[in-house]
Amino acid sequence: MARKGILSTDTSSSTSRTEAKARMMPRGAVGALQSSLTKLQENAVQEIDPALVDDAGFEDRLGLDTAAQKHLVESLRTYGQQVPVLLRPHAKQPGRYEIVYGRRRLMALKELGMPVKAMVRQLDDHALVMAQGQENTARQDLSFIEKASFSAQLQDAGYDRQTIAAALSIDLPMVSRMLKVGTAFDMEFLRQIGSAPTIGRERWMALVKAMEDQGARGRAVAFMKRPEFLPLSSDERFDAVLARAQGVTEKAKTKSPKTSAHVLHGPDGAPIGDLRRSTRGVTLTIGSRSSDGFDAWFEAHAEALLNDLHARFKSEASED
Template identity: 40%
Template sequence: MARRNLFQPPPPPDSTEDAATGDLKPRFPNTGAMSGVKSTLKDLSSNAVREIPVDLIEEDGPKDRLSFSDADVASLAASIKEHGQQVPIMVRPLADKPGRYKIVYGRRRLRALQSIGMSARALVRTLSDEQAILAQGQENSHRLDPSFIEKALFAAQLSDNGYDQPVILDALAIDKPMLSRMTKVARTIPEAVIQMIGSAHGVGRRRWEDLADMAKGSNADLIRVVSDLGLDKTPTSDDRFARVSDAISRIGKAVGATKPAAHMIVSSDGKTLAEVKDSPRALTVKMSKVDTPEFAQWMRDNAEVELKRLYEAWKSDQQSD
């Protein structure tokens, strides 16, 4: 059975479809944030599209797309100028600014309309923040899917703006593990670097995660490194991603080549007690559970006491110096 398009106005009450469905249960429960979105979408049946001057519509809030290119906006503007605005945007009134609105979805269309000075055909809906995010997320499923990195940035923005995790999961139609992966990538790679790369629709989650891991391990100023690559001369965002990935990979290999070897601590009877590694971020002591399993267990049980003792001994030495 075909999945119903939630953004398509429902048929009139006396249509064949209504007669056939009879007393079927509603698709969504009449509670919670989804209830508000359901009611909002039902309002589409009235075809209540209004003409609103674009200077009355504000664009702030979480974005599910990276920046639009001038060429992309210009192409859409030319189409609207010739054929009119075929698909309305959605806005919601601002309670603290009577007569003004905030965009819910349709930012690219709004930008195109602003460029040619045309009023926007808009659906006006009174929505809470959560309902607006859910509506924005649902609308995504009826157009070109955002890329992984666009979804990751959107998820991080929603989290930073205080949205509850269930709302973020519903808006993006993802589960908790995927949300964790997305936020890790979005918080590891500087947003300025992501903006320079672009949406990269051909690059999936795994490659972005690999890039985040390389970026974390390189300990480099990624914004400076990527700025020096001259990405503005690389035509596609997929190619820009590849160039950035190669550059950070080379830095990571160079860092790895200059790292000092691990220091092995060996007991008087020739057993390996521990391996000590020094890095710019941490000093790591790895105990051997092969050569000295009982000692490793004892150290685990007494680590707090022994480390505090060593710290006090170090402080005493510092004071005596």
């Protein structure tokens, strides 16, 4: 009985010391611990039902590339989701989420009936804009007009140019140039043309200038309602609209090398390069910003890789 009493006394003393120590723990230490736990939770990847995810942020893609989306679906079906999307808790509907970036992956996973792997972070609207904008900056396949349109949407929402510059990691002069184009067209007009992946700022500025004339705008809009407009690729739609706006007839058009382009994707569905074909040849572009050194590695091994591919081509050609 005595031994039992001693054990009871020791346990009571130990509990008292623990409680006292907890009471004596500095508030700063508790706050730091809570902050660390929050960061761990935000960086943890969770599996979430795509049906619980709603749209948020701004429209950063002008139209859906059905071929690229189909490729992404097949990649996710074969290899699974390698790169998580970013979500935030829904401000008004507990238990639901809003997408910050990763919309194409979310759409593909919905089609496959698979859960979405996601990081969930507490973001206010300003932090959401910064996260979405910086994710866009790192993507190779976002065209000039998509970035310009994104800038215009931010300005319309009340964000100043300094914030827009920070969100897209560009300087203020470039913000001004993008806004000249992005604010010149409404979203419905841009959606009809699409992303126009090979059309840069100078040609968009030419369209802005041409469309200042109401007659030019009328000709362009009228052509966009014709049935032959829809089957065109996004780049071809731009070319046709610019030609009508400038009053150039089909016969008077100067011949320029026809170019076709498409984005090459890795096993995880992420873009790894752009392949363009024109009458002059084939060009492969591997962006340096988001390639994690693949561009430098490719440069170092380019000759060996091309020799292997050429030998394969010769072998297959001889079999035919």
